[in-house]
Amino acid sequence: MSSKSIAAKYTPSTATLRADLQNLKTDLDSLVTHAVDLTDAELSDAYEKLASKLHNARDSARALADKASTQLHHGVEVTTEYVKERPRQSLALAVGIGALIGILLARR
DSSP, X not given: OOHHHHHHHOOOOHHHHHHHHHHHHHHHHHHHHHGGGXXXXXXXXXXXXHHHHHHHHHXXXXXXXXXXXXXXXXXXXXXXXXXXXOHHHHHHHHXXXXXXXXXXXXXX
């Protein structure tokens, strides 16, 4: 199964990514603490589990970045359409926001 099809079925969030990274950190800490007591087979198994968790965290981060990019592009499209449909209102809004920022910066 490709990572694209997995990402399509999995809806990431910052909370799930944070949880994945925390679990990965906990597992790494545990492995470092107990590495001297593990056999080669156990170390290999632990490596495979950590690699899998790292892959999952990477996929979560990519899916979250893709989602953010999609939302950003949608926002740009909506803004562009608004400006095209209402150029005078857009200009007035830009002037008003610029004036407000200028006033706030002049106070400092």
